[in-house]
Amino acid sequence: MPKRSDLNSVLVIGSGPIVIGQAAEFDYSGTQALRVLKEEGIRVILVNSNPATIMTDPEFADATYVEPISADVIAKIIAKERPDALLPTLGGQTALNAAIALDKTGTLDEYGVELIGANIAAIELGEDREKFKGVVERCGAESAKSLIVHSMEEARGAADELGYPMVVRPSFTMGGLGSGMAYNETDLHRIAGAGLQYSPTNEVLLEESILGWKEFELEMMRDSNDNVVVVCSIENFDPVGVHTGDSITVAPAMTLTDREYQKLRDISINIIREVGVDTGGCNIQFAVEPDTGRVVVIEMNPRVSRSSALASKATGFAIAKIATKLAVGYTLDEIPNDITQKTPASFEPTLDYVVVKVPRFAFEKFPAADPTLTTTMKSVGEAMSLGRNFTEALQKALRSLEQRSSEFTFDDDADLATLLQQMATPTTDRIYQVQHALAAGADLDEIYRITGIDPWFLDQIQLINEVGDATREAPELDAAVLRRAKRHGFSDEQIGRLRSMDPAVVRGVRHALGIRPVFKTVDTCAAEFEAFTPYHYSSYDMEDEITGHQKPSVIILGSGPNRIGQGIEFDYSCVHATMALRDAGYETVMVNNNPETVSTDYDVSTRLYFEPLTLEDVLEVIAAEERTGGVVGVFVQLGGQTPLKLARQLAEAGVPILGTSPEAIDLAEHRGAFDQVLTGAGLVAPKNGTAVSFQDAKAIADTIGYPVLVRPSYVLGGRGMEIVYDEPGLARYIRHATEVSAEHPVLVDRFLEDAIEVDVDALFDGTDLYLGGIMEHIEEAGIHSGDSSCVLPPITLGPEVLARVREATASIAAGVGVRGLINIQFALAADVLYVIEANPRASRTVPFVSKATGVQLAKAAALIGTGVSIAELRAGSGHAAAGMLPEAGDGSQLPPGAPVAVKEAVLPFARFRTTDGRVVDSLLGPEMRSTGEVMGIDKHFDTAMAKSQLAANNPLPSSGKVFVSVANRDKRGIVMPVKRMADLGFGIVSTGGTADVLRRNGISCEVVRKIAETPEESGTVLELMEAGRIDLILNTPSGGDARSDGYEIRAAATSLGLPVITTVAGFGAAVQAIEAQRTFSWSVASLQEHAARLHQAGLTAAGAA
């Protein structure tokens, strides 16, 4: 069937902010969907609250609504845009849930909007666990024995029937939120209790344990002609019990015979037909009992998922793109396979390589959290690697994680008994425990019994150990030894450690012996047909497939696995750079290893290398590009800290670095040199010093006075950053800082209390400055800029301050020697503008600023890196790239009519539990912990703020009760906003000291007892919260008892999903937002409309939007 002719406009729902379990993969799939729809000539309307995405770039849709993904808001968009159809299967669970809500509220019927790519009945059959069990049965397959419960009493009853351990899964949540394994009644109470809360249908499924079984996943596609194909099989290295998002996974399945594989395939095909997924993708998860082959169907997702992004990258079969084509009427056989061009998409990819995905976790950000891996997903990102065998792919994937000791080591002598005991609990360390235990002589079968990891995988790890031993013990590091080590994925660095050699020397020997990787191609068909898509991976094998290229290439280094502090925002900048450079006629090369992202889509750049971002791997890619046509240079400033830290070594290796030079990058990081830049420009930094020991740090702190902000140098996301109030605190920090040395000093800064933080993103070309935007933080200084909400344009800073900020930015950019982007953080305290830090690279806020102002900063930066000037980029310059920037003015001087954009962070606290099962503290601090962000945009700050809160899944109440309990220093500041809340009709609830202050100011409030003074919960705010009688919480932290009271309150709020505000400034903004949402009915506007308004108001010139 050809394309449907009755679809003129389609609304696509995105997945909103990046959260654990729903991340960049939906930007990748969503962007593909938008591209397909546009190519098909369909008017595309998008709603997605996440500004850090490529999909919300105005050029990808006809109308881009950066608005909250809620049924009410989408209904307004539908009323305004009147789309013919809604495509909800590419925005994760968020989009699917929104579609279900729009169906239930009758909006779809009212406006005659057809759901495409899925139907409500199929979604419910797939997602409703009880109904799905029926499906499985009708398909002649088995589910784990299970019971659905709606209350704790029912749960206890079910436990009697199923026995412990038992899996607990709430319905309709994503990433397994609220799931867990209950080994006894206490566990059951805890996990099922929370699960009943998280499930939008207050429904929890209890299930027989299939813990330790082998776990598999099949990615399926079906078209309207009922053709079904399996795109990819994925096997989990970790057996059942660890969420698949937290498992090391391998494609294709490694330990199935054809009969077993075909059985899974048959069941999957039966299920996709029975569920009635009309067109599009779904994934189905299986457990296989290792001793009998009994197959149990775990679950299905009737939509594009994280696994489908992985499967797309693993196979080259673009699932989201093809799902979208199917949704508009094509059948699989009508869609050409992009890679072979002459064969159709109606086939099953076959792999001649092994793909390994490893998750990346952020437990270091949540020291109180229990690191046990469970059925609740906790990883924040992933790295994928391809190799010609498992060992090569695994070792490449592990080094792609870029975490200390993520590579296997071979020199430890850990105690075997301890290792065997530790590996019984799945944690991020388990694979290393297994490897060390095998090295220590443990019996493979015993490890299998303890961990359930398939013996084949264990044998492969054993093989890695054997190769490690052979490499260490060989009399000489000769060609045979090196070749064998390389064939099994050993890095020069690992080999260096084994041979007590510098990795650079290993590399020298290796190159002298001519042992270099070849680059193979991902082609969907194991070389049966010629591939036309240059999607490559390295392997130490025989034949290289890189063909010559016409023009020298521009190489862009990506940002690797997503992590807190370095997420999708950096991918955004990399993608923009490649787009701008391709437009400018360059051949671009992307190097990255993150399967979730747009940058690793095989047609975003001229060539894609799916590689670890270590010096060794990057140099080999550069060498391959050099020998096949030359290299213009490498961009290291766009992918965050990952590529930036390679800058100097690359330059030393003779690689031309485009944009800001490695010397300038170092200068900005180097305290002494940077202070000279500031001094030269008449600017001040907070008093500070650099310490390499506790004595140093103490001396500095004594001089500049407490509190001080301490942090390691060269970090992103405030990793290890803390505010220290006294000397014992400083001593503790230095003791815990894992690495303090002359090479890795600690920076000690005077902490400015009650300062306003200001963030700036700007472009500099050596002559001119273009200031992209000035963001004012809503919270006071001390909260990491990534976690702080901020507003653009600034709402409380006068034009004189903005002018000073611009001037300071220009001086710093010139002083440092920036050629491209720079991000500077300022703090304004007592009208003194302090420079906190400057980073000569793309920042986390570049996409936010670009979207709020309609100017594409990262694209401009890429061109500046190739020598185009800001003057040439301005509209009307006559240069080929003119119009990238407005004709005059910049983001520091937005006109009065400019829309106000609020960025709000989204935090993952609800995912993490302490070892005793309580949620971790949700207090914000100088260490970043948010996983993603949303943007609220409107004509005025108050509504923009309200939109941002709703978008962040933290909707503010319009009525009800507010609980207020603040630290002494904050008591003065809350009187006015709390009074305003009372005037708006909110009930006020408070405790001791805060209540006294409020009463003395004429604000009547209900007083509850402090938790610390109360043995039971009775009479405390916790009781009110659990009873659903509190709608908003203001709790600011202070030391001592109130702090622990604060923890209890914040923890309960996190568990219950209540909005909790921990700063007075944040509360003030919330009050404004609440008032606005009570007073005005929201309107929705697309970025295109906002840009038009900005244009009218005079900022943006033609072509800049």
Place this chain on the structure above:
Amino acid sequence: MSTTDTLALLILEDGTVYEGAAYGAAGTALGEAVFNTGMTGYQETLTDPSYLQQIVVQTAPHIGNTGVNDQDPESRRIWAAGYVVRDAARRASNWRAIGTLDDELTAQGIVAIKDIDTRAVTRRLRDRGAMKAGVFSGEAAARPHSELLAEVRAQPDMRGARLAQTVTTEEAYLVEPAEHQWQGEPLGTVVAVDLGMKHMTPVRMAQRGLRVHVLPADTSFSTIAQLKPDGVFLSNGPGDPATAEEQISLLREILDSGTPFFGICFGNQILGRALGFDTYKLTFGHRGINQPVMDHATGKVEITSQNHGFAVDAPVGETLTAPESRYGRVQVSHSSLNDSVVEGLRCLDIAAFSVQYHPEAAAGPHDSAYLFDRFVELITAHRSGAQLTGADTLAPTDRRPSAAETTTADSAPAATGGHQTNA
């Protein structure tokens, strides 16, 4: 190569030499190098008689992970002449495994080679076509390359190779429905002429109630006629169909007798030739389990298991009178979506049809299992005196499992290969 590995060589007719490590038995293997892209099913592949005199290059990088078992072989032995893999498993991991593949290859005297860049070999075979090759290990590998190359080149070509007689069963045997979960009386009797038949093929028929007499390749029409079959089947098998004059004339006699006919793979080529079409050798053939085939009657796609180096030369997309006009009209029922090669024939005026691919799967997907149902229907109709033709062998329109009981009945045993022990 690990230090304990010994050198082995893969040498192609064009002079390319690949160094690897010895695997399986030591010695010399000569044959036509062909690549197979299946990611599962190596045991079925090796034991598929159609691989006679071929050196199979596996594109899947890890081979042997699940070892070998006694349920998956598709015939009584490994037929592939030699075996080329990249990474060979050191350990078998599967609850059905009874040994390692390495030991099995050695036990059966199959010379294999590992640690080969099989992708590089595949790309060469794809670009230059399947070619003569040799695997040399042990003492053989120590000989001068020029001598080895001469030996490779001296072997006979696959064109004109007459091989069915080598692989066929020596004795006739019977496959009873009752042995394969069929309850009740058999629906009919089939004679299956074994030209290199895979074990699963008669099983698929028996599962559907057919009693199958498996007869050797040189069986005459009169022998068949004595069994009074309700249908005749010609199997897959190795070699050039142009050499199968015996089977072609046998098939003409069968068609002339009005007995319903079904053919698979070699059987399809023989039907093609019996109808008067030519056959030809493909550049590198189709060998894998992900091959998309278009069913022209329904417009639906089947993902199929394939293993063929020759194909029928007939026009795709039109109904025409067979060159042997007494058989009436014929259609190319299926063709490859990758390269438009003929993948099936359907006679519209007589009860005969065939496919080039492998509906019995093993290894491979079960999408086309319905073809066995159609054969049963032709037979049942024939027995009841009704006249169905190849035109009545279409795929079911509703392919949902609950829609048609027969589909459900199919898929259950199909999923486990019909082995009671494994059900």
